[in-house]
Structures are given as structure tokens and as C-alpha cells.
Amino acid sequence: MRIARFTVDNEIHFGAVEGAPGAETVTVLAGDPFYTGVHPTGQRHGIADVRLLAPVIPRSKIVCVGRNYADHAAELGNELPTSPMLFFKPNTSVAGPGDPVTLPSWTEEVSYEAELAVVIGRMCKDVPVERVPEVVFGYTA
Template sequence: MAQRYVRVQTLDGKIFYGLLQIDRRVQVLDAPPWMKGQLTDRVIDAESYQALAPCAPSKIVAVGKNYANHAAEMGTPVPQEPLLFLKPPTTVIAMEAEVVYPSESQQVDYEGELALVIGDRCSHCTPEEAHSKIWGYTIANDVTARDLQRKDGQWTRAKGFDTFCPLGPWVVREINPGARLQTFLNDQPVQSAAISEMVFPPDVLVSYISRVMTLLPGDVVLTGTPAGVGAIGVGDRVRIEIEGIGYLENSVIARTVAPQESQT
């Protein structure tokens, strides 16, 4: 089993990065792993922490229509270059945290995605250089208010609501290029694709982004979603699985219920 790097909050409110053990205990690192954090002697028992999203990015750079079959289902051509947009860090929530359905929208969609975690400062990198800047991989749900995306003509509001980026549950260092991504809505399969089906692979995406903005350690890149996106409603549960990583699962609640504090 691949090593699983996590971020947790102890009962006294302190936040630690660490390495998840088979028995769910966490061996603490003295810094984020992508900042050359080293293992310490401290171990946190499984009942003594709450799992958070595995990183706290300064920014989340996402890529639209990076699977040809998804572009087709949206009725648009495949972009000639990566189509970039940003999600604010306040969208990030952890495994099992709740996605809040905003009252401003009548159609909110799930989008299962592979997420990249940047390990080193990256500016104007070639694809070859960019590959070495990718520290690890995790799972994301690029939750989208689809009706607002169409209405606004740009994507900031539709992609930017608090809780609209479930991320986790941990980071792994390597992934098989042919790994399969699958999404389940209330246990029913709705998306399935190999990550190798991306139009622009991860190293090309990171290189392209780095020519626009500097990527910093701990930043996250969402690599796009395959065909099969669809609407979610209050009470639904979305589970996204990627071979070699695990799964990310979150439920949906109404905006009238006070949302829990974003677990970033």
C-alpha cells in the first residue's frame, strides 16, 4: 500500500501533517511533507484527531473540458489550450464534510477529478521540469452550480461557493498513468474513465499554468472531469474513487442548515 500523507486536527485544536498508519494512527511530521517535513516520534491515536483536507493551498487552479467526452457532453469543442479557472481556498472541505447546496442555484453538479499537489515553486517550467514539481496526488470534487455557470458567462460564482471543493482523503506520491477514476451518486456509478484519457496530461497542465502564475508548495491543480457529470440534490452522497489513492465521499445538505466550518 502506498504511503498516505494526511493533515489532521487534534482535540485541542492543533493541526499536524503526518503519515497515516494501518491502524489509523498518525505519525506526525515536523512540516508539510512537500516542505521536506521529517517524521517525529509523536504518534496521534485514531480517536484523538479529526481528518482535514490533506493540504491548505494558497490557490486551486482548475482545468475545464480536459476530457474529450466531457467537452462533447457539454456541447463544446475540445479546447486548443488548457482552459483555466480558479477556485478559492474557502471551497475546500475534507472527506465526510458536507457540501452546502446554495440557495442561489437550482442545479448543482458533481465533477470527479484527479488533483495534483505541488511540491516546489514552479514558474515558467517546461513539461519535463513540471513533472518534478508535482509532489503527489489526491481526489477532488469540482462542485459546480451549472445554472449559474451558464447564466454568468464566466465561472467564478458557479465554482466558488464555500464547500465546493471536497479534497482528500490523503495524498499519495505516485499514481499509475492508467488508473481509473469512478464517481458514484448514492452508490450508483455515474462516471468512469482512465486518467490517461486527459487531453492535456498533468505535466503539460502544470507547465502551462506556471507560465501564467507561480505555483507554490501545497497548491492544488484540478485536472478536469470525464463525461457523466450530473446534478446532485440535498441528501445525496457522492463518492469518487481513483485507483491507487482510495475514495472521497461527501453528502449534500441544504443552505438553510448552518454549514460546518470549512475544514481547510
Template sequence: MKLIRFQLPSAAPKPGVQRADGSRIDVSGFGEDYNEHFFGTDGPRRLAEWLTDHEENCPQISAEARLVAPCARPSKIVCVGMNYAAHAAETGAQPPTEPVIFMKATSAITGPYDPIVLPKDSTKTDWEVELAVVIGKRASYVTEEEAMDHVVGYVLHNDVSERAFQIERGGQWVKGKSADTFAPLGPWIATADEISDPHSLRLWLKVNDEKVQDSTTADFIFNLPQCISYISRFMTLLPGDVISTGTPSGVGLGMKPNRFLKAGDVVELGIDGLGTSRQEVKAYQKN
């Protein structure tokens, strides 16, 4: 199942489903948004059962609707850094001996086609296509063998990063990762049954129609069970939480000379089975 969320002008976001033929239906009649309660109570299965009796009565989603992030704001976004061998090499870093983890503020979440807004004083805003995992069951001290039982689905994520804030301003990476609009998610969450092998997915990203990232998740340094098990040693993962699993080579920081986003640029990205997204880059403007 492909879970989407949409919003009509002057209305609150609602849950929907994208069907196999590409059509989109409003499933707000089910009575739940895609949040911690939904994912933690076997929501996708319950929704699928509900649809067997109610799908024909679900309205089509209007063409004027905006797709928003396919999960209601989770309790946290946990990211894995330097998790592709070629990406570590391009930045001159030694491959990590255990997963590098950092947090990204959930206030950074936006929809798949919303703009990226350069933060005030930004000079080095970068792109990062990533496979993100959505947790479906509370996870604390889980083993690698148990880890995938806690995954409810997968979603496309652009882990937008301001490198000057991240690297040159001291402290933790979270400062360079958490500006508003720095976490475009979607267009949909593909439930786990839709992705046969998350370790062999092609992922790519273009800037102004130039392909700059093109790799597969086979280049992971730490696979998904390793990442989930490792993170669960240090914090409890709750249903709906998002784990972003790292980016492949081809980021602006790794280019010689470096290349970063500027107002007017267009970023497009995609992952097998998870659709594509597109963000136009805009300059910061004080409200």
C-alpha cells in the same frame, strides 16, 4: 508516503501520516505543517528521514479526530476545464485546442468527509471527481519535459460546481466554483513515488449509491506535463499549489434531463491510490 491532516475537537489541525497498514500517526513532532515551506523544501523526503528515528514515538491518531484537507491552504487552486474527451462530448462542446483554465477560491477547501453546503439561491449544484496535482517546486515557464519534476504528489478532489452561477450569470467560471465547501480534498496526498502512472488511474463518483462517473485519466485531452507547462506560462506555481485536472463524463449538467444535487443527497468518489471521500449535501442556513 500518504500525508494526512487531522483535527481534534477545539484544537488546530495537525499533520499526520497514513501508514501502509491503514493506521494513522501524528507527526506534529516533526514541527511543520504541510504548507508552502514544507513542500518547497523537500518536506516529504525530510519527513521520511525523520520517521526512521521517530516513528515508534509518534502517537496514534484518535478515532474521534476529523480528517481535514491534507494540505494547509495553498496560494491557489488552478483548474483545467473540459479536459476529458467524453465530458466535452456530453456537454455539446468542441474539444478545446489549448487547455481551458480557471481559478477556484481556496476558501472553498474542506475535508474529505465534510458536507457540501448548497449556496444561497443555488439551483444547479453539480459534482465532478477530479485528479488534483500538488506542486512541490516553484514552476514558471517550465517545459513539458521538466513539468513532472515539479509534482510532489496527487490528491482526490470533488470540484463541486454551481452551474447557474458558472454559466448563466456572466463573467468567469470562478463564481460557480468557489462557494464554501466546494473543494473537498483528500483523504490524503499520495507522494509522487506512490503513483506509478497518473495517466492510467480509474476515477469514479456515486450519487446516492448510483455510479454516475466511471472513467480513467487515459481520457485526458491534455496530459499532466502539458497542463503544468501551459499554466506556468501565465502564472508562477508555488509549492503546495493545487492543479485540478478536469472531470470525466457523467456530470449532472450532461444528463438528459439535467440532474443536480439537493439536500440529503450523498456523494461518494474515489481514485486509484488516492482513497475515497464522502460528502452529504446540506441546505444553506444563515449563521
């Protein structure tokens, strides 16, 4: 199931996206699927008729893994770390599809790349590998 966060008629909603590429519709969900589950309301919109937003606004922070892509590390002249290189981003760093990315005026070098985000759907810690599917709400790019 594909879940989107969007605005239409100046209201923000979550919705379930269905349909073939180019003909997608989004069905409005009741409430926030993180807290209330996925409950379609029956109200539908064409995907072209809504403004897509960032899929979620993180409720705390974004945990990132750096230098985990060998080709990109080599391109920058960096070695791959022997253990995960973790860093945090504030939840305000999330942007929606097509939203502008504002760079500080002092920026001299920007490295852009695609990112895969795993959306954790509940509080958890030290989750064993076999139980990971229980805490993952979904993925986004």
C-alpha cells in the same frame, strides 16, 4: 508516502499515513512538510481516531482545467476545447473528506464530478516536462 492533514485534541497536524486499508495509522510530522520536509515525531494515532482535513490549504489559488474529460463534455453538450480552458478557484473552496459542501440558495443546477489535484510544492513557472517531478509535492482527489 501518503501525507494527511488532520486534527486531534483540537490541534492541527500533518502526518504520514501507513498501514493497510482499514488498519491505517497516522504518524505526526514535525512542522509543515512543505517547508521543513518530512520529519516523523514518533507520535501515532489510529486513522479512525482523528478528523481528516483538506490535505492542504492552498497558499494562493487553485488552477483548474475545464472540459478536459470528453465524456463529461459530451454529456453537457459541449465541444472539447482546442487548447486548455483554465480557470481559478479561491483557496477557500477546498473542503476536507466528509465536510459539507454548501451551495448558494440560488443554485439551480449542480454538476458534480471527481477531480484529481496536483499539489505543487514550490514556486515555479514554465517547468520543462522532464523537471516536473522536482516541483510536484503530491496528488490528491
